[in-house]
Amino acid sequence: MSQHRNEVPSGPTDPTASVPDVRDLSSGTGQQLPELPEATVARLPEYLRALHHFAEAGHETVSSEALASAAGVNSAKLRKDLSHLGSYGTRGVGYDVVVLVGQIESVLGLTHRRAVALVGIGNLGHALAGYGGFASRGFRIAALLDADPGRVGERINGLAVRHIDDLEAVMEEHRINIAVIATPVQAAQSVAERLVAAGVTSILNFAPCVLTVPDGVDVRKVDLAVELQILSFHEHRKASAASSPNGSALAERRRAEEPVSS
Amino acid sequence: MSQHRNEVPSGPTDPTASVPDVRDLSSGTGQQLPELPEATVARLPEYLRALHHFAEAGHETVSSEALASAAGVNSAKLRKDLSHLGSYGTRGVGYDVVVLVGQIESVLGLTHRRAVALVGIGNLGHALAGYGGFASRGFRIAALLDADPGRVGERINGLAVRHIDDLEAVMEEHRINIAVIATPVQAAQSVAERLVAAGVTSILNFAPCVLTVPDGVDVRKVDLAVELQILSFHEHRKASAASSPNGSALAERRRAEEPVSS
DNA sequence: TAGATTGTTAATCGATTAACAATC
DNA sequence: TAGATTGTTAATCGATTAACAATC
Numbered sequence: 094m095s096q097h098r099n100e101v102p103s104g105p106t107d108p109t110a111s112v113p114d115v116r117d118l119s120s121g122t123g124q125q126l127p128e129l130p131e132a133t134v135a136r137l138p139e140y141l142r143a144l145h146h147f148a149e150a151g152h153e154t155v156s157s158e159a160l161a162s163a164a165g166v167n168s169a170k171l172r173k174d175l176s177h178l179g180s181y182g183t184r185g186v187g188y189d190v191v192v193l194v195g196q197i198e199s200v201l202g203l204t205h206r207r208a209v210a211l212v213g214i215g216n217l218g219h220a221l222a223g224y225g226g227f228a229s230r231g232f233r234i235a236a237l238l239d240a241d242p243g244r245v246g247e248r249i250n251g252l253a254v255r256h257i258d259d260l261e262a263v264m265e266e267h268r269i270n271i272a273v274i275a276t277p278v279q280a281a282q283s284v285a286e287r288l289v290a291a292g293v294t295s296i297l298n299f300a301p302c303v304l305t306v307p308d309g310v311d312v313r314k315v316d317l318a319v320e321l322q323i324l325s326f327h328e329h330r331k332a333s334a335a336s337s338p339n340g341s342a343l344a345e346r347r348r349a350e351e352p353v354s355s
Numbered sequence: 356m357s358q359h360r361n362e363v364p365s366g367p368t369d370p371t372a373s374v375p376d377v378r379d380l381s382s383g384t385g386q387q388l389p390e391l392p393e394a395t396v397a398r399l400p401e402y403l404r405a406l407h408h409f410a411e412a413g414h415e416t417v418s419s420e421a422l423a424s425a426a427g428v429n430s431a432k433l434r435k436d437l438s439h440l441g442s443y444g445t446r447g448v449g450y451d452v453v454v455l456v457g458q459i460e461s462v463l464g465l466t467h468r469r470a471v472a473l474v475g476i477g478n479l480g481h482a483l484a485g486y487g488g489f490a491s492r493g494f495r496i497a498a499l500l501d502a503d504p505g506r507v508g509e510r511i512n513g514l515a516v517r518h519i520d521d522l523e524a525v526m527e528e529h530r531i532n533i534a535v536i537a538t539p540v541q542a543a544q545s546v547a548e549r550l551v552a553a554g555v556t557s558i559l560n561f562a563p564c565v566l567t568v569p570d571g572v573d574v575r576k577v578d579l580a581v582e583l584q585i586l587s588f589h590e591h592r593k594a595s596a597a598s599s600p601n602g603s604a605l606a607e608r609r610r611a612e613e614p615v616s617s
Numbered sequence: 618t619a620g621a622t623t624g625t626t627a628a629t630c631g632a633t634t635a636a637c638a639a640t641c
Numbered sequence: 642t643a644g645a646t647t648g649t650t651a652a653t654c655g656a657t658t659a660a661c662a663a664t665c
Contacts, residue, residue: 129588132656138584142563156622165565168622169658176624184623185665201584202591209583220482221579226563230580231587270590271583294593295586297579301404301488303427311589313582317483317559318492320575321471321533322400322463324557325493326391327573328532329464331556394632418646430646431634438648446647447641 127200133174134201139164140171141197142230148190156187198231208235210269210293212284213276214244214254217299221275222249235267240280257284264291271295278302285312389462395436396463401426402433403459404492410452418449460493470497472531472555474546475538476506476516479561483537484511497529502542519546526553533557540564547574 143163147155161171175181175188178196182188198204209232211222221227222237237249240257247254255263263269272293274281281300288296289310298304298314306312405425409417423433437443437450440458444450460466471494473484483489484499499516501507507518517525525531534555536543543562550558551572560566560576568574 130655134588135581135585137588138578138581139565141584142581143565157624158622163565167658169660170656172622172624173657180624182623183665184663185621187622200588200591202587202594203584207583207587207590216485217482220479223478224579226580227583230584232580232583271586273583295590297582297586303401303405303425309593311586313586315577315579315582316400317486317577318488318494319397319400319404320559320577321469321489321494321535322403322465322492323397324533324559324573324575325464325469326396326399326462328469328557329462331571332464392631419648420646429634431636432632434646434648435633442648444647445641446639447645449646 127177127179129177129200133177136164136166136170136174137197137201138230139166140174141194141201144190144194144197148194152190154183154187155190155193157182160188201231203231206231206233207271208233208267208269210234210236210238210264210267210272210288212238212257212260212272212274212288213280213299214239214247214249215275215277218275219249221273222252232271235269236263238263240276260284260287261291264288264293269293271297273297273299274304275299389439389441391439391462395439398426398428398432398436399459399463400492401428402436403456403463403465406452406456406459410456414452416445416449417452417455419444422450463493465493468493468495469533470495470529470531472496472498472500472526472529472534472550474500474519474522474534474536474550475542475561476501476509476511477537477539480537481511483535484514494533497531498525500525502538522546522549523553526550526555531555533559535559535561536566537561 140160143160144155146163147160157168157172157175161168164171172182175193178200181193181196209227211218211234214222214237218237218239222234227234234250234252237252237254238257238260239245239254242256244254245256264272270293272288272295274284274288274296276284278300281298281302282304285296285298285304285306289306294310296304296306296310296312298312299316301316301318304312304314402422405422406417408425409422419430419434419437423430426433434444437455440462443455443458471489473480473496476484476499480499480501484496489496496512496514499511499514500519500522501516502519504518506516509516526534532555534550534557536546536550536558538546540562543560543564544566547558547560547566547568551568556572558566558568558572558574560574561578563578563580566574566576
């Protein structure tokens with residue numbers, strides 16, 4: 094989904110190589126860019142959310158144990174993750190909440206609110222357009238686009254739906270790099286191609302299909318039915334596990350079932 | 356999120372141990388339960404979706420290369436994943452589409468349609484209740500619940516919204532094991548507890564919080580803002596990478612930004 | 618100083634991948 | 642038989658975790 098760079102920052106004869114530095118300072122712009130494992134990146138937003146809770150509760154510091162518990166991970170993993178950002182904790186005390194919030198926001202690129210375009214204002218698109226969680230967590234929905242002329246002009250949270258024909262103009266106007274695709278599956282690939290051509294480099298895809306995009310474009314996919322199917326596997330396993338040791342007919346007793354119509 | 360069992364199916368003196376069997380037949384009910392890596396489980400729904408496309412296009416067989424491409428993975432990974440289900444391909448030919456669909460559906464527990472309860476019929480809940488993708492992929496939304504008396508009785512796709520006070524009765528009535536939480540974050544934990552007490556063992560959580568549930572209950576979380584924040588990290592990194600080698604001021608030129616109001 | 622807690626180490630575990638023998 | 646493609650091996654990589662020395 095996203096490419097990894099396994100380059101070693103400094104060669105064996107580099108005079109700085111003897112000083113281990115957890116940060117990759119290769120950018121040289123004063124903006125440090127740590128080399129972050131993907132698994133760590135995926136957890137940072139959860140830490141950030143938990144930290145905001147501690148901040149609202151008036152905590153000035155938080156221990157790795159408390160923060161990890163609030164984020165649903167173990168403390169060793171949390172400390173390992175945070176160590177990739179550098180050292181921002183104090184032994185015997187914990188982490189300064191405000192400092193850590195700032196550090197994570199900085200690493201995630203959330204110091205500035207990012208403009209997002211939402212394409213496909215149907216059932217789900219409507220819900221996403223009205224979702225307050227984006228605004229409070231670093232994003233601004235800057236454009237709504239739909240192919241149905243009947244929906245063009247409709248206002249959601251004060252923002253008017255534009256026709257998909259205006260996609261290129263709208264993206265240019267707002268300088269949008271991130272788009273959410275909530276169109277029918279048939280339209281998703283061609284919409285993605287137009288978005289990329291218009292400068293989008295990150296896509297969140299709700300359509301149940303694989304998008305083909307050029308290198309350098311990141312795609313994340315959310316498929317609601319897939320999530321349920323994964324849960325179904327675990328349901329199935331739990332039911333079988335309960336039935337097998339003693340052959341109990343009570344297995345899956347609570348499972349509601351009916352033939353699949355295919 | 357879900358516990359792993361690392362038990363070896365048979366001991367060193369087990370007479371069957373000399374015959375390697377990819378399937379864990381410990382269930383003894385004739386229902387084979389392969390020991391499946393979580394990463395594999397998470398990809399099976401994607402293979403299933405791709406297989407349905409091939410079936411609709413009239414293909415009777417499909418090669419690992421073609422199926423992997425349609426699912427967005429490489430063919431080695433696909434073959435490794437499918438090998439955990441047993442051997443269902445034919446060398447020189449590929450996989451029988453219909454057979455493989457049946458095998459994956461069987462492993463995922465999708466041979467019977469599963470009843471799902473949806474709690475929280477707000478913005479997002481409405482969209483989920485109207486989403487056709489659940490019905491076509493193995494699920495039936497059997498109950499809608501909300502705490503707002505003003506919403507009770509409203510019908511979505513012919514199903515009436517029930518009051519949350521009736522949660523226990525509704526879950527018992529439909530024998531529901533899987534629930535989707537789309538409530539405000541403040542309500543999510545207590546709703547989860549009531550669902551678990553009423554027999555739910557799998558939860559798909561859209562509320563931006565960590566749910567605490569007993570062992571044996573599986574929770575999957577979908578957080579839309581988290582997905583965007585992960586994309587934001589990659590946007591940030593791409594912009595920095597573009598600027599650092601030559602110090603170009605054009606870096607992040609396209610990034611729309613404004614101060615975060617916190 | 619004593620207690621608390623971080624940052625890091627090292628062992629372990631799970632997932633990915635290329636390559637190729639097996640075999641249709 | 643020749644060509645195609647699977648199933649498996651083995652090497653590699655990345656992620657997790659417990660433990661504890663460092664240190665506030």
